[in-house]
Structures are given as C-alpha cells and as structure tokens.
Amino acid sequence: MSLSLIELESDATGAAPRASVIVLHGLGADGNDFVPVVRRLRLDEVGPVRFVLPDAPERPVTRNGGYVMRAWFDLYAPGAGQEAEADVRASQALVDALIAREIERGVPASRIVLMGFSQGCAMALVTGLRHPQRLAGVIALSGYLPLADRTAEERSDASRDLPVFMAHGRQDDVVVMPRATAAREVLESLAVPCEWHEYDIGHEVSLEEIRDINQWLLRVLA
Template identity: 60%
Template sequence: MSESANLSLIELETGPGPRAAIVLMHGLGADGNDFVPLVDELDLGAVGPVRFVFPNAPSIPVTINGGYVMPAWYDIAPDRAREDEAGLRHSRAAIEAVLAREAARGIPPERTVLAGFSQGCAMALLTGLRHGQRLAGIVGMSGYLPLAGTLAAERSEANQATPIFLAHGRQDDVIALERSLATRDALQALGYRVQWHDYPMGHSVCAQEVADLNRWLLDVLA
C-alpha cells in the first residue's frame, strides 16, 4: 500500500512496465479492497500490462448515517438535496494528486481511465470532466453527477470528447435509476459521448456489467 497526498492507495499491476492505468474509487463505507477482485475478472491482455490503483477515502462523520464515522468521499445530508460542496472539492483535489502521480510515474492521462462506484462514481465524474488533460475514459457505476449546476462553467475542454461508460441497476434502492438517467441526459445535452447500460440488479455490480466494461476498456485503451 502506498500514499498520494492524504490518500492511502492499493495498487496492483498485471505485469511489469504497465502501459495503462485504471484508478477506481469505492463507495460509501467501503475501501479500496472492495474492487480488487475486478482485476482478475477483467481480461485486458490486449492492452498490455495495466496498473490498477484503488484509493481509500478518508473516514469522516456521515450525516445520513447519524454522524457515524466511516470511509466517505463527502458527506450526505438526510434529504440528499444539499450537496457537500466543500467535501466534494476536497476529495477531487486528492484524486487529482493521484492522477498527477501516475503521470509522473510514466503513465500519461490519455492512457488512464478514471472510474468509480456509487460515491466513487460521483468523484470520477466530478474530477474527470474537470481534469485539465485528456483522459482515456471515465467510468461511472451506480452513481450520479454531483455539482451538476457548475459543470458547464467548470468543465475541461480537454475531456469534452472523452468516452464515458455509465451503468446502473434497475432495482437500485440506494441511488434511484432515475438519478443516473438524469446524469446521462445532462451529459449528453452537453455533448459528451456516453455509453449507457442498465441491468436487472440492485446497488451492485453484475457479471454482464463486467463483460460490457471489459469490452469498453479494450476499446478506449486500444
């Protein structure tokens, strides 16, 4: 385990001299280990060696959970209407530091995919669409677009044409499907290239989603 800025990181490489990187943020109350099994489920051999980076969110009090301290990228209010802008922007800065570290180690942004699940999806969209250098792709699983009202003014021209993979469960009782559909529509209205998928599942990841993601990753990292 290593560190970048204030985040601890779990790293796995599929071979020596990685030629691409996938940075994947976990959801509320989880940690980087949550998605480590994905490394063995994906077959990216055609891309060459890949470095997977799983940042761990800091532990903070989460209002919607009674103030209980748990790993979270930002706070969530009980009515979910008020966004924790300060927390979102603080975590964005930490993830930007992870991206800068990958670039410094020789994997350029255009060979890096920024991905996340649930709260991690929110962070991937928040950070990736504002990142100053072109990324290979952005992945949002079972999440939504945070600070949507500021995106048009804050988005980076560098990632206007970056492919986006969005996926959601039709039976998700944590983040409603409608919220993810609204994210898709908002991004498409701003001209983004969104590949949309929905699945007969709850707030989780299914085998078909992994297969679809695998094909998409092979395409954007070709």
C-alpha cells in the same frame, strides 16, 4: 500521497504499465471492495495495466447519524441537499493528485481511466469532466453527478470528447435510476460521448456488467 491505497498490476513480468485505472469505491467501503472486479478484467491486448484502488478519507456522515466511515463527501439528511460541496471539491483534488502521480510514473493522462461506484462514481465524473488533460475515459457505475448545475461552466475543454461508460441497476434502491438518468442527460446535453447500460440488478456490479466494462476498456485503451 495522503491516501492509503492498493495497487495491482495485470502483468506479473514487471514490465512498465501502458495504462492505469484508478478505481474509487463507494460509501463505507474501501479499496479492497473492487479487488475482485479488477481481477476479473482481461486486458492482455492492452499490455500491462496498473490498477490503483485508494481508500477515501474517514469522516462523519450526517445521513448515517454522524457515524464515521470512509466517504468521499458527507451526505446530508434527505431534503437538506445531497452532498457537501466543500468535501466534493477536496476529494476532487485528491483524485487529481492520484492522476498526477500516475503521470509522474510514466503513464500519460490519455492512458488513465477513472472508474467509480456510487460515491466513487460521483467523484469519477466530477474529476474527469474538469481535469485539464484529456483522460482515456470514465467508468461511472451506480452513481450520479454532483454539482450538475456547475458542470457546463466548469468542464475543461480537454473533456469535450471524454468517453464515458455509464451503468446502473434497474432495481437500485440506494441511488435510484432517475438520479443516474439525470446525470446521463447532463452529459448528453454537453455532447459528451456516453455509452449507457442498464442491468437487472440492485446497487451492485454484475458479471455481465464486468464483461461490458472489459470490452469498453479494450476499446478506449487500444
């Protein structure tokens, strides 16, 4: 793997994981960003779960004055498009490789969840909807859907009943609510089963949201 990453397991006994959750961070963060969230999840009913928290590649981000930071794709200046398609496709391949790695280690695709925040949310949706094998589900937090106009033609047959948990803060001024609801509308138009949640927060994750994520994971990994 070309990505550095953190791995955590919910069971300290060393038992083989029964499921994996791949967690994709947002712009300028790294794999450490969601360690506190992962540690709050209680999935004992599922059995041992492996959490994989990769670091995005470092790249100049146009919207941030060319400053080099961890980013799944470049963001252009407002009015000049939202994201670099070539970067999105390249990061999709990286996430696909992470999925393949979990499968090689004995976790079937049907027991793998993609979870992402902001840019990571974007990549979780792009990858999950196109993956040739049906995953356990996608958790899409405070983000949106890149390449939305390509989704219908590029989605895999395997993703047609892919469960999606979508959540957004009503006060989010980084990824504004209409971008999230537009993503939800695309999923609904494709009959993707999408569970929608709103919270009175900004561009962040709340304790209430973590509790809802926990309950959703217990259902899709039951």
